[in-house]
Amino acid sequence: MDSLKYPTGRFQPKGAPLTPAERAPLVARIGALPREARAAVKGLGDAALDTPYREGGWSPRQLVHHLADSHLNAYTRFKLALTEDVPTIKPYEQERWAELADTRGVPVEASLSILDGLHERWSRMLAAMTPADFGRRLRHPEIGEIDLDFLLQMYGWHGRHHVTQITELRARQKW
Numbered sequence: 001m002d003s004l005k006y007p008t009g010r011f012q013p014k015g016a017p018l019t020p021a022e023r024a025p026l027v028a029r030i031g032a033l034p035r036e037a038r039a040a041v042k043g044l045g046d047a048a049l050d051t052p053y054r055e056g057g058w059s060p061r062q063l064v065h066h067l068a069d070s071h072l073n074a075y076t077r078f079k080l081a082l083t084e085d086v087p088t089i090k091p092y093e094q095e096r097w098a099e100l101a102d103t104r105g106v107p108v109e110a111s112l113s114i115l116d117g118l119h120e121r122w123s124r125m126l127a128a129m130t131p132a133d134f135g136r137r138l139r140h141p142e143i144g145e146i147d148l149d150f151l152l153q154m155y156g157w158h159g160r161h162h163v164t165q166i167t168e169l170r171a172r173q174k175w
Contacts, residue, residue, distance in 0.1 A: 007165060011158075017134065078148060
């Protein structure tokens with residue numbers, strides 16, 4: 001079950017600070033996510049888009065909408081940490097968000113379009129950040145104080161994690 005839930009493995013951050021060479025592939029991965037998400041769901045009809053990737057898991061449709069929700073939050077968290085001194089961010093109930101009307105039955109293109117624009121801006125911001133910027137911190141009420149190097153690693157993993165859930169489902173179903 002763990003291999004279905006975490007097909008790329010669980011998130012395991014490297015200690016901070018990261019070097020520029022360690023950041024570069026993570027920034028590239030964030031930039032590539034919209035293209036990878038589009039490819040993962042290309043040609044899937046509603047029945048496939050609404051098939052959970054595992055028992056008790058989300059469907060590809062929910063995963064794509066979740067990526068937009070989550071990465072909008074992530075982008076905002078980066079901006080807050082870059083413009084405020086150790087801001088406290090607000091967590092959200094992602095499981096409940098995945099059940100709202102803007103997720104169920106809504107075409108994935110709505111969130112793919114969000115990801116296109118969002119990741120264009122986020123990638124440009126990341127590429128312009130200095131090592132000191134990546135050391136800026138925020139406070140997550142459930143995790144504690146973390147820096148942007150940690151968030152970069154987390155969201156580099158996060159996108160790949162969910163895209164792989166979709167591509168693994170496609171492979172198992174032979175879609």
